[in-house]
Amino acid sequence: MTAAGGDAGRGLVHDPLRGGTFRDAVRGMFQAALERLSADGVVRIAAEDLPGLVDQVRETADPKFGDYSGTMAMALAKRAGLKPRDMAIEIIRRLDGGDLFEPPTEPVGPGFINLRVREDALARAVVAALHDPRMGVAPVAEPETVVIDFGGPNVAKPMHVGHIRSTVIGDALARILRFRGHRVITDNHLGDWGTQFGMILWGWKHCRDDSRFTADPSAKPTAELTAELARLYRLVRKVADAKPEELARDPEAAALAARYPDTGREVLAETAKLHEGDPENRALWEQFMPFCRAEIDRIFSRLHVSFDHALGESFYQPMLAGVVAELMADPAVGARESRGAIGIFLGGEDAPPFLIRKADGAFLYSTTDLATLKWRMEHWKPDRILYVVDSRQGPHFEQLFATAKLWGCGDRHRIDGVELVHVAFGTVLGEDGKPFKTRAGDTVGLEALLDEGVERAGRMQHAGDKPQPADGRPQHDGDTTQHAAEGRPAMDAAEQRHVAEIVGMGAIKYADLSQNRTTDYVFSFDKMLQLTGNTAAYMQYAVARVEGIFSKGGIDRAALRQSTQGVSLSTPQERALALELMRFGEALEDVEIDYRPNVLTAWLYELAGCYSSFYDALPVLKAEGAERDSRLALCDLTGRILREGLELLGIGTVEKM
């Protein structure tokens, strides 16, 4: 028997008491009803149409319509020559809600079939989740090996605010897929072999500032060398581009451009020499690389992002010539010479070919990506590879994937089954609505953003939340405790710094993750660092309130989680909270469908909102008996799920803030 719809199709349990979702249970019910409908001859439904119809089960737009809704009656009606409403009635007649749902009554509007979860079923599901270390979310039935390629900064090139997207989105997807039960392999595909290194080599040779480097640069602290390399990169880039308006603003670059008019070509020559194994360039590269990697590690570690592997472009360098030879020898691919370069003509003669070797003999991004793909196929045998990369590289990935399928990447049988996905994200725009240029020198640096986020979070801790006193005392005077808002727990300076780091970092990550990854967004310091409203701080605050209840009440949470006592959901706030808690698994499933972390942020915001309303309306510690225990159980589960949900986004939580 095959179930349909979402994970149900992969044989997951439908029972919300055993890690299934209510949504899957509803889908299972509709599937059975539709099969009966077809058997009874009301309307013929082909087996292959069933999943699509059953997937039309979703949560309702408004609680007044119940909790879940099926819309397939309206689509089916025409085929059967029935009115949508009559078709809905035929379906309802065959729908068995079991002991999970209120018996459906009659269709609403043009033919919506609405279902409401029974209160006792919801309460039992909450208790089951309370007892479950995974909080009611079962792992996927068929785990896959998923390689996620993200981060991938260019070394020796300073990171700016546009660089956090790949890192933050990729890290969140890795965590979520792992929690879902997949075997996830993360790889930081560092740009350590490209043209930017040619710029640095040229700069090192022509305009290195010796006052910053006396004898042996490797004796210098990491920060000094990397800062000088960054300076050289920015400078040489301007000289090589030789744009009059840029040179007009930078006398040093202008002077160099006048002295070395052929810098652009020379930079490419330095790159080519490095690739050919020129001893001097190779030695410099080896000298710089540990510092560059240390610098990158430092930033990623501050972001709490780690990778299973960091195999940069240089790692694949020895394989590139072989890849090109293979592609040329393979008639299925037909790579050939054109205008001195070597390319693959995927779209016929008219469309631009996929170039894999330049006329000067140097290899390209595309060559490295093909070698990388082959290496990953051989060593990791993935079912899926996700590339979390800027959407502007869409055409590159189309060509890459098309070539990979033609070529086979060393395993022609296997490649057909591998899902290659460009998880594209939009561009970060400046306040003027134009993209931040990686190449423009004056963008907001990533580290400055992180520092400012932490600083603002720190200031918030000292902000008096009551209205300003009449005597106009300054609100922020640097004092760490005296003017803290009443009711806030006391913290020492070290704790405060820790909290500020978590909250500040969370705000920045959340600001990015909460938007649809595919749309461009306008970067705003203030928006990025906001701490009220729909922000990570809102969820972190809800967690801290949960913690506050348990510490103030001296509650034994371990005992609470083993309690066999049921919960009661008699108020609207308790019911709404409970229902939201049970949708954790649905949210995670939906994230994976399109690799969209903002589905999770939106749901977490809903959940935290339900908790805040619950918290505001109903006493917990001051409630009595079974009611108190029931509410404590809801608090515990909410705290755990919020914490886990944030963790899956790479965002930390604190017990006090």
Place this chain on the structure above:
RNA sequence: GCGUCCGUAGCUCAAUUGGAUAGAGCAUCGGUCUUCGGAACCGAGGGUUGCAGGUUCAAGUCCUGCCGGGCGUACCA
């Protein structure tokens, strides 16, 4: 030119991929404040979803045309 993505409230963004009355945050205005933490809660105002057609039970979403913009378009990554 061709390809591609986009245009939603004053601002920044959502919208379960064709579903019900297009939702949030910020900003504005009003209320909650002797009860577990006010980074909170409750409420109000604010929209011809760029424009014009079309498809159907149903369109911000799909199709056509126009207007405006982003990005890409052979040896950067």
